Amino acid sequence: MLRGPEADPPQGGVDMLCPKGQGGAKNDDAVARLCENGPRPGGWQQMGFKGMIRFWKGMIRFWTLFILALPLPLAAQDIAYSDRQTQSCLDRLSDDAALSDCVGLSANGCMEANAAGYTTVGMVGCLEGELMLWESLLNAAYQKVLRQAKATEAEMLELGATVPSMSQALVAMQRAWMPFRDATCAYERSLWGGGTGGGPATLQCLLELTALQTARLSRRFGE
Numbered sequence: 001m002l003r004g005p006e007a008d009p010p011q012g013g014v015d016m017l018c019p020k021g022q023g024g025a026k027n028d029d030a031v032a033r034l035c036e037n038g039p040r041p042g043g044w045q046q047m048g049f050k051g052m053i054r055f056w057k058g059m060i061r062f063w064t065l066f067i068l069a070l071p072l073p074l075a076a077q078d079i080a081y082s083d084r085q086t087q088s089c090l091d092r093l094s095d096d097a098a099l100s101d102c103v104g105l106s107a108n109g110c111m112e113a114n115a116a117g118y119t120t121v122g123m124v125g126c127l128e129g130e131l132m133l134w135e136s137l138l139n140a141a142y143q144k145v146l147r148q149a150k151a152t153e154a155e156m157l158e159l160g161a162t163v164p165s166m167s168q169a170l171v172a173m174q175r176a177w178m179p180f181r182d183a184t185c186a187y188e189r190s191l192w193g194g195g196t197g198g199g200p201a202t203l204q205c206l207l208e209l210t211a212l213q214t215a216r217l218s219r220r221f222g223e
Contacts, residue, residue: 079117079125081110083133090137099215103208106130120196127203134210141217146170181209 089102110126111117117126149166156163185205192198 079110079114079122079129081126081129082106083130085109086130086133099219100211103134103211104130104204106133107207120199123200124203127200127207131203131207131210134207134214138210138214138217141214142170142174145217177213181206181213184209 083106085108086102086104086106089105090099093099093102107126107130110129111123114122114126116122146167149170153163153166185202188205189198189202192201
């Protein structure tokens with residue numbers, strides 16, 4: 001409800017601006033007088049219009065500083081993550097080693113290294129970090145195989161051979177795989193019944209399927 005000039009200032013606001021035992025607002029005479037004398041009938045009239053403006057500016061400054069001092073909630077981007085463990089594993093792989101052995105190493109290391117790593121937000125941040133790595137690796141593998149397919153097609157064309165387009169089949173396969181992956185992991189999330197564990201479970205699913213597709217492209221189709 002709006003208050004007229006005859007009304008008293010809100011008592012709670014004055015108490016906040018002038019805490020007991022800390023004196024008045026030293027840099028604002030009008031507010032200082034209000035803090036010293038306390039609210040009383042006609043107090044706003046004695047302060048005057050400019051005094052009221054200064055009073056409410058003081059209130060705004062107080063609440064702004066109060067809100068800024070509150071601790072911010074933990075966000076996924078606040079989690080410290082590194083690709084180092086997964087990338088080191090990939091660099092050491094021999095031809096007959098399973099690429100799947102490297103999946104999840106960086107995410108698990110991230111959860112161990114962060115104090116909040118095993119909270120829902122922590123797991124999401126760690127899993128998202130490694131998922132971005134595998135999506136980058138998948139894109140690199142896909143582009144490599146696509147170049148190989150187009151080069152093979154060009155050679156076959158020079159020989160006069162008529163064969164199905166490998167590059168077109170590859171593009172169609174990858175476009176069909178993406179919604180399959182997303183639908184599979186949406187089903188995984190549904191198993192959690194809306195619980196907070198659904199987020200990490202979905203990311204774990206996306207991570208594993210993306211790594212599997214990377215292996216298929218880089219080893220089976222890329223040889």
